[in-house]
Amino acid sequence: MKALDRSVAIALAGLALAAPGFALADARVLVGHFAPFSNDLAATAVDVRINGATALTNVRYGSFTAYIPLAPGAYRLEVLPAGTSTVAISANVTLADNTDYTVLATGGASGQPLALQALVDDNRAPAAGNLKLRVIHAAPFGPNAASTAVSIRTDRGAVVGGLASVPFFAASGYLEIPAGNYDLKVASPDGSRNLIDLAPVDLPAGAVLSVLATGDGVNQRLGFTALPLGALPTETPVDASVSGHWFTPEFSGQGFAFTPKPNENRLLGSWYTYDAQGNKTWYTLDSAGANSGAAATANGGFNSRSAVLTILSSTGGRFLANNPVQTAPVGRVVLNFENCTTAVAEIRLDGQPVRNVPLSNLTPSGACSL
Structure with a gap:
């Protein structure tokens, strides 16, 4: 059982054993309350009646029972606001011998009506x-x-x-x-x-x-x-909120561009910087790259707040020419977003000391809301 007071379960089991028509048998029913009709959890509390007899009391949104044994036959299920005699939703169900069922209270929000949904289970x-x-x-x-x-x-x-x-x-x-x-x-x-x-x-x-x-x-x-x-x-579902051009306040003329791919839970990027001799250079970044780890490769490597991105270096290209390009991993960036405008990048470039660099988003997207 989950999220349902144990005393309620014991009471229901006792009712199933003692009340007429509720004798222990091969039909079993799991009852769940998943109707989000209030933002106050206490206000979602309901009572459940079976054939007019109260079987469950003060059941809140998100609660469900273990399987309850009931005799095969026809039943009237009614859901009432806790402590009242007002029936909010009801349903007639017929239980077959040697069959399991799940009955869910649903709806009650966004214009969807309250309803009892009955499903046959295959255990x-x-x-x-x-x-x-x-x-x-x-x-x-x-x-x-x-x-x-x-x-x-x-x-x-x-x-x-x-x-x-x-x-x-x-x-x-x-x-x-x-x-x-x-x-x-x-x-x-x-x-x-x-x-x-x-x-x-x-x-x-x-x-x-x-x-x-x-x-x-x-x-x-x-x-x-x-x-x-x-x-x-x-x-947190991945969205486009961290996309934009991110500059590094410590280093003039350097920065990153990040683009999330929500459909793949993946973060792509570019890093604009200089090499040790002062020559302009750039790298591509990928949270599903080879240096991001096996798990990141499998799941896209981005959860909207952090990512480990492989640093990829490309060589062989020429300006506006179709020369073959070779791309190889040369390190990784451990990226942590405080929000959609502030982040810290831990840069681990092969052969270079580890640096922690603060980042600030110059061009927050429309999905960015602090």
């Missing part, structure tokens, strides 16, 4: 070394299907499981994937704008998970919840 074990993953879009951040459509992608922008345009409230089938470390995100259908970025997480073999995109971005923040694990850690 059969995956093959050895694998896990099963179902993706559910429960984040009502727009008033209609088109405005809520999202894609599910890796940090480098690849669409996962064909989930390229998923509207609210839609659920994928179960995807069977190898256990391991995953770094996923929710983006616009074309991948150009990141909405929710999952921090890298280890998903264990044998697990059967429903991963929900949650929140509306106004009342409750956008995030991920994995049933039955709980809320998953997220990172």
